[in-house]
Amino acid sequence: MSTKTDKIDRLAELTAATETSGGASLWVEALRRLRSSKMAIIGASIIAVFVVLAVIGPWIAPYSPTAQLWRGEVFPNQGLFIGPRADNWLGLDHLGRDEMSRLLVGARQTLLVGVVATLIGFTVGALIGGVSGAALSLGGAWGRRLDAVLMRVIDMMLALPSLLLAVSIAAILGQSLTTVMIAVGVVQIPIFARLLRGSMLAQGGSDYVLAARALGVRRRRIVMAHVLPNSLGPVIVQATLALATAIIEAAALSFLGLGNPDAAQPEWGVMLAQAQRFFDQAPMMAVYPALGIIITALGFTLLGEAMREALDPKLRS
Structure with missing residues (x-):
């Protein structure tokens, strides 16, 4: 857990560290660096293609993703599969369904799960982290006690392997697409909570906070109107x-x-699970959805890392 928390705490320090640098504002300079970053351009391009395919996939898919139009041509028990051909550019799956159509339509469900899960983690985590950071920044015994309680809960969640925690939650709630969103979202909560709290504490020592206190501005107004909004940069990167x-x-x-309990509905993880039984005879059934997952995750990772570097004062020229 120490490595995970160290990375989160380091990211939380970036916004406060950039306050002392002169010149252009934080976001203007970060945007300038992103425009010249090959990593950011590649990541953004991958994400753009993925989003476009997820949005228009059902309309450009050549066939219905659930229709077993060529069921009579595929015999999994005999190891007979249909590979790429003129009518089916990526071949057929084990039930005679068009692989390309299932990949295109499945991209939307994959994007939906990822975005909703991240929004759940971001919203709940930011709420907990904001309350904890504000309570500690405002001072007083009650604030320290509230922060201690919230952070101990967050530390316990961070101590658990993320996938194990997600599987446990999904097993308790039952099989459904909503369950996956909730389970993955809950895993993200402690990361956002700790990150926002750390960023708020780092902002507490900034020059503008000291100047506001010297002018007699109420501490509550400083925290809510200035510290909290200025602490959201690392959270957006995360x-x-x-x-x-x-x-x-x-x-x-x-x-x-x-x-999703309906296995007929295409989703890249489901497609990968269905393909594992036939990997020896038709490995491409597993390769296509696996590549989709890997490339999409790579796009978000590249863009996120480029944003982190753009905000890091130690990497600036």
């Missing part, structure tokens, strides 16, 4: 990185059979 993790963990839960 949200981009969390999307990659959410997509991978959602696919893992679907692979384990904890996702």
Whole structure:
């Protein structure tokens, strides 16, 4: 857990550290660095393609993703599968369904799970982290006690392996797409909570906070109107990185059979699970959804890392 918390705490320090640098504002300079970053351009391009395919996939899919139009041509028990051909660019699955259509339509469900799960983690985590950071910043015995209680709960969640925690939650709630969203979202909560709290504490020692106190501005107004909004930079960066993790963990839960109970509905994790039985005879059935998951997660990771570097004062020229 120490490595995970160290990375979170380091990211929380970035916003406060940039306050002391002169020149352009934090976000203007970060945007300038992102525009010249090959890693950011590649990541953003991958994400753009993925989002476009997820949005228009059902309309450009050549066939229905659930229709077994070529069932009579596929015999899994005999090891007879249909590979890429003119009518089916990526071949057929074990039930005679068009692989390309299932990949295109499945991209939307994969994106939906990742975005909703990240929003759950971001919203609840930011709420807990904001309350904890504000309570500690405002001072007083009650604030320290509230912060201690909230952070001990967060530390216990961080101590558990993320996938194990997600599987446990999904097993308790039952098999459904909503369960996957909740399970993956809960895993993200402690990361956002600790990150926002650390960022708020780092902002507490900034020059503008000291100047506001010297002018007699109430501490509550400083925390809510200035410290909290200025602490959201690292949290936004983490949200981009969390999307990659959410997509991978959602696919893992679907692979384990904890996702959508309707196996006919295409989703990359479900497709990967269905293909494992036929990997020896038709390995490409597993390769296609696996590549989709890997490349999409890579896009969010590259963009998130580029944003983190753009905000890091130690990496600035």
